[in-house]
Amino acid sequence: MNAPNPTIELLMRHRSIRKYTDQSVERSTLEQIVSAGQMASSSSHVQAYSVVAVKDPERKRKLAELCGGQAYVEECPVFLVWCADLHRLKDAADKYTPELESHEGLTENFIIATVDAALAAQNAAVAAESLGLGIVYIGGIRNRIAEVSELLELPELVYPVFGMCLGYPDQTPVVRPRLPLEAVLHIDRFDKEKADSHLDAYDDTMVQYISERTHGARDTAWTRLMADKITALSRPHMREYLYNRGFKME
Structure with a gap:
């Protein structure tokens, strides 16, 4: 440790x-x-x-x-x-x-x-x-x-x-939860499959975080929020x- x-x-x-x-x-x-x-x-x-x-x-x-x-x-x-x-x-x-x-x-x-x-x-x-x-x-x-x-x-x-x-x-x-380290850190090469495999669990974490932060008013998954962001004309x-x-x- x-x-x-x-x-x-x-x-x-x-x-x-x-x-x-x-x-x-x-x-x-x-x-x-x-x-x-x-x-x-x-x-x-x-x-x-x-x-x-x-x-x-x-x-x-x-x-x-x-x-x-x-x-x-x-x-x-x-x-x-x-x-x-x-x-x-x-x-x-x-x-x-x-x-x-x-x-x-x-x-x-x-x-x-x-x-x-x-x-x-x-x-x-x-x-x-x-x-x-x-x-x-x-x-x-x-x-x-x-x-x-x-x-x-x-x-x-x-x-x-x-x-x-x-x-x-x-x-x-x-403190707002971050992506799992395994979704961000790559060793020697970019491993998309491994990184993407951690997104479902992160969605669950963020749904709980957002729900608690908004007292149940919202419970949107992180990937859904990102989809909305990348499809918006910003x-x-x-x-x-x-x-x-x-x-x-x-």
């Missing part, structure tokens, strides 16, 4: 927090959390991300509206908008090699920036939880992403990947938005 490990125990306790106390997040705490985020791995050390910390109540209210009316975006002490950011790379190319064509529009560079932002955000999330704070990621930032970009005055080649509510928890939700504006921001996907 593995010895207790406080870092792993912290990770295994993660849950999304949507209710926060009135306690403010001090500037020094915010900076400590974001600094920890910066220590995440980064492709070729490009560090292709930026984060906008929104504390202004009116700006948070507007962002909550743009995210689809998610009240906790307005109610959390700090709302972090994690952005993929290639503008620094373009500026560097303009400074040192203006005679050469830069390739900031390559799909690979878009992937690098998006992954960099996600890695930094997750590092920050773990740091926040280690300090007693809670977070919830907000993909709804992409619902009306052009308006979010305008509100936050984002330059070209910067786009919001997701938002993150940050504050001190005023709830203790149950944010079809994203391709045009990204192109207009300079992410040409070449």
